[in-house]
Each structure stands twice: as structure tokens, then as C-alpha cells.
Amino acid sequence: MAPGILAIFVCGGVAFLATSAAYLLIRRLGQEEARRGYRYGQIGSASLVSLAHGTNDAQKTMGVITLALISTGHLSAAHFTVPVWVKLICATAMALGTASGGWRIINTMGNRITTVESPQGFAAESSSAATILASSYYGYPLSTTQVVSGGVMGAGLGKRGGVVHWPVVEQMATAWVITLPSAGLIGAAAWNISDLFGKNSTAGAIVIAALAAAIAFGLWTLSKRNPVTAEDLDRTNVTPELEAERAEAVSPAMA
Numbered sequence: 001m002a003p004g005i006l007a008i009f010v011c012g013g014v015a016f017l018a019t020s021a022a023y024l025l026i027r028r029l030g031q032e033e034a035r036r037g038y039r040y041g042q043i044g045s046a047s048l049v050s051l052a053h054g055t056n057d058a059q060k061t062m063g064v065i066t067l068a069l070i071s072t073g074h075l076s077a078a079h080f081t082v083p084v085w086v087k088l089i090c091a092t093a094m095a096l097g098t099a100s101g102g103w104r105i106i107n108t109m110g111n112r113i114t115t116v117e118s119p120q121g122f123a124a125e126s127s128s129a130a131t132i133l134a135s136s137y138y139g140y141p142l143s144t145t146q147v148v149s150g151g152v153m154g155a156g157l158g159k160r161g162g163v164v165h166w167p168v169v170e171q172m173a174t175a176w177v178i179t180l181p182s183a184g185l186i187g188a189a190a191w192n193i194s195d196l197f198g199k200n201s202t203a204g205a206i207v208i209a210a211l212a213a214a215i216a217f218g219l220w221t222l223s224k225r226n227p228v229t230a231e232d233l234d235r236t237n238v239t240p241e242l243e244a245e246r247a248e249a250v251s252p253a254m255a
Helices: 002-029 031-071 084-112 118-138 144-158 166-195 202-223 240-247
Strands: 163-165 250-252
Touching: 002 031, 002 118, 002 144, 031 084, 031 118, 031 144, 084 144, 084 166, 118 144, 144 163, 144 166, 163 166, 166 202
Parallel strands: none
Antiparallel strands: 163 250
16 A cells, blocks of 8 residues: 555656646747647657556456456466456456546546646656556556546646645545445455355356446446536636636645
């Protein structure tokens, strides 16, 4: 857990310095030329974050599934490789999750924590990718979302006159604290339900899969009651409600 918490602050610190340097470069090179360069640079930095996401988050998921296969005797602990079907399932699930919930997360990262401009986005993404890739190399599991959040906060603080919306940060921190014990409780409940059908029971696995699918569908349905789309992220169409939300408890980053 310590590397995961430390990575948030490391990424935030690096993003702070990178953002400060980015705006210094803008003042020396000229606004339009530099900003255009950062916009193109974000294509590469965003791609690196995607790569880093796969090297860490996807491997954790594959590891859990592979461990379950070993514990149930479907794979040999002495000689095993991660099955291709496990890799495909994990990649597909992560891609579908990103596609279905992406706009909501993008809105939080790009608008609600701080209003991210292209130099800040480039700095936050590059810092996040470097932090996650380094952690993956050393075998430390991290949360991509948490690391990127740290990078975005650092980028918000690194811009002169920038702001960070601390109530949003507090909400995210609360969710992170709740997630770990909640996941443990849900995992224990799933095991106990499955165990009612006997060890290595196919029926138990089917019941757990059905319950998981029902819960996922319910959460997806709830999310559609207040959907976030690409139009909501259009900064040329800012609603009074969004302006009021951004104005609440805003902290000036740098005088």
C-alpha cells in the first residue's frame, strides 16, 4: 500500500515542476506556437498513459484470475503461463469499461479537479506515465486513476494563478478509503456464497457471475440517469451550474 500512496505525491510533485517549466517555456517561445506543440505532445503522453495502464492495472487483474486458476487446480503452480484467454478477457473488459465510463472520469480529471489546459495535460500525463511505468518495472501495484489524479492536482498547482477544487479531491479520497475494505467484504461474501454450492462448484461460479452481472447492470443503469457526454466537456458551453460548482471552495494555486 505504501508505494501506491507515495506514488500519488511523487507524481504530483513531478507534475508541479513540469507544469511550471511548461509555462516558462510558453512565455519564452510564444503562446500559440508552444500551446500547439503541447497539444500534439498530448497524443504521445496520453498513449504512454494507456501503455502504463496496461502494464500495471491489467497485470493485477490477470494475476488474480491466474491465482484463482492455480488454487483450484486448473493450472500447475510449478510451471504455468498466463493463458491467452485470460489476457483477452482482461483486455476486453478494461476496454469496455473505459468506453462506457470514460466521459465521466474525463470530466472529473479535466474539469472538476482543475481546469486542465494542454501544457498541464501534457505535464500530468507524462508524469503519470513515468511513475506508473517505473512502478511496474519494480513490481509495485498502483491505481492508474489515483496516480493520474495526483498528476492533475500537481499540474493545477503548478500553473501561476491556477486553482484546485479541494471538495472534489476530498470526495475522491473518501472513495479511495472506502474502496479497499469494501472490496474485501464483497470478495468474502462472494466466496461464502460460492462455497454454499461446494468446493470448485460450477453452479457456485455461475451464481456469482450472475450476481456480478446484475450489480454491474444496476450501476450502469444508475449512471445513465445523470449521463456525462462529450458535449458536457465543451468549454464553450459552460452552464451556470458548472460555474457555481467550480467556484465552491477554490484554492488559488500560486499567486
